[in-house]
Amino acid sequence: MALIEWRKDFETGFPGIDFEHKTLVESINDLHSRIDQSGGDASGTIKRLSEIHVLVESHFALEERVMREEGFSRFKEHKADHSILLDELLDIMDTLSSGQNVDLDSTLGQRVRDWFTTHFSTFDRDFHAWEQRHKNNAKN
Numbered sequence: 001m002a003l004i005e006w007r008k009d010f011e012t013g014f015p016g017i018d019f020e021h022k023t024l025v026e027s028i029n030d031l032h033s034r035i036d037q038s039g040g041d042a043s044g045t046i047k048r049l050s051e052i053h054v055l056v057e058s059h060f061a062l063e064e065r066v067m068r069e070e071g072f073s074r075f076k077e078h079k080a081d082h083s084i085l086l087d088e089l090l091d092i093m094d095t096l097s098s099g100q101n102v103d104l105d106s107t108l109g110q111r112v113r114d115w116f117t118t119h120f121s122t123f124d125r126d127f128h129a130w131e132q133r134h135k136n137n138a139k140n
C-alpha cells in the first residue's frame with residue numbers, strides 16, 4: 001500500500017496546486033516503496049528519507065519564495081509548519097543513524113500522512129486563496 005493515499009481532504013481548492021501536491025506525494029510514495037522494510041538496510045533507508053527530505057524542502061522553498069515576494073502576512077506561521085515536517089523527517093533519520101529500529105510504516109506513515117492531511121487543506125489553502133486575491137487586486 002502507498003505510504004500516503006491521496007484523500008479529498010488534502011485538497012486546497014486550487015486544481016493546479018493540488019496537482020503539484022499530488023506529484024509530490026507520488027514521488028514520496030515512490031521513494032518509500034523502495035525502502036527495505038525489513039529494517040536490515042538502515043543506510044539505504046536514510047538515503048531514501050534524505051531524498052524525500054530534499055523533495056519536500058524544495059517544494060517548501062518555492063512556496064516560501066512566492067510568499068516572501070508577495071509579502072504574505074502569515075509567512076512566519078506557515079514556514080513554522082513546514083519546519084515541523086522537515087524536523088520530523090530529520091528526527092527519524094537521526095533515530096535510524098543511532099542504530100535504533102524504526103517501524104517506518106506506522107511512524108512515517110502516521111506522522112507524515114497526518115501532516116499532509118492538515119497542512120494542504122489549511123495552511124496551503126489559506127495561502128493560495130490569499131495569493132489569488134492579491135493577484136486580482138494587483139490587476140485592478
Ligand SMILES: [Fe+2]
Nearest residue numbers: 021059063124
Ligand atoms: Fe504546498
Ligand SMILES: [Fe+2]
Nearest residue numbers: 063082123124
Ligand atoms: Fe505550505
